[in-house]
Amino acid sequence: MTGSTSNVFGYLFGENSLDIDAPALVDSTTTRHYDSTDVWDQDAMNARVWLGLHFRASMGFANEVAHNVSDEVIRTHFRPVN
Numbered sequence: 561m562t563g564s565t566s567n568v569f570g571y572l573f574g575e576n577s578l579d580i581d582a583p584a585l586v587d588s589t590t591t592r593h594y595d596s597t598d599v600w601d602q603d604a605m606n607a608r609v610w611l612g613l614h615f616r617a618s619m620g621f622a623n624e625v626a627h628n629v630s631d632e633v634i635r636t637h638f639r640p641v642n
Contacts, residue, residue, distance in 0.1 A: 562604035563626030570597040
């Protein structure tokens with residue numbers, strides 16, 4: 561989900577134009593800040609690998625698929641607003 565979302569945000573706002581703060585769900589004093597889609601993508605993939613939920617190769621493949629799917633949605637369904 562993060563791969564497709566970050567790809568769409570990059571399309572809409574620019575890859576280096578994010579301003580997203582993500583508070584930790586466990587510790588209310590920790591907040592991660594993202595100012596680029598690449599950093600957001602990498603952090604999300606690393607977190608899932610470090611937690612032992614996925615292998616690195618599967619995360620890379622899943623992220624690539626998410627980007628490809630969102631590219632297709634952008635290409636076929638997004639229209640300019642007049």
